[in-house]
Amino acid sequence: MAIDCNRFCPEVRLCCQETEMTITRKDAKRINALGYSTSDYSHRVIGSFSELKNVDGHCYFYDPASKECKIYEARPEGCRWYPVVYHYTKRKCLGDDVCPASPNLTRTEIRNVCHKVRRLVEELRREAAHGESPC
Numbered sequence: 001m002a003i004d005c006n007r008f009c010p011e012v013r014l015c016c017q018e019t020e021m022t023i024t025r026k027d028a029k030r031i032n033a034l035g036y037s038t039s040d041y042s043h044r045v046i047g048s049f050s051e052l053k054n055v056d057g058h059c060y061f062y063d064p065a066s067k068e069c070k071i072y073e074a075r076p077e078g079c080r081w082y083p084v085v086y087h088y089t090k091r092k093c094l095g096d097d098v099c100p101a102s103p104n105l106t107r108t109e110i111r112n113v114c115h116k117v118r119r120l121v122e123e124l125r126r127e128a129a130h131g132e133s134p135c
């Protein structure tokens, strides 16, 4: 079960503006199955992670006219759990401070996805460490 953006954040979609969302090989495989090429929508960043590209200040997949994600059902896993993030120093999951909708998250919602967020962070770190990020 993912965070439902349409219920949780019907208008703002701040996370889709100047996005720094990281992607895994599994994300890229799922998105590429829709006909996209990894190099079109992602780039390699410091630390060897792969992130979504921005076009005109928003994510490659964001449609400013409809204010929706063009690949919502296939969006990266990080987008599915956002604004729940894993805080390494505090060793716990939190709502991201920069998201104005974070205060709307319940403890139950955070707890329900925390293990998935932690597993995703480990996967991203492992792929980056082995030079296996998707682009």
Ligand code: SF4
Pocket (backbone or CB within 6 Å): 015, 016, 019, 021, 052, 059, 060, 061, 062, 063, 068, 069, 070, 071, 072, 075, 076, 079
């Ligand atoms: S993939 Fe979709 S949900 Fe994720 S940042 Fe891009 S537009 Fe937003």
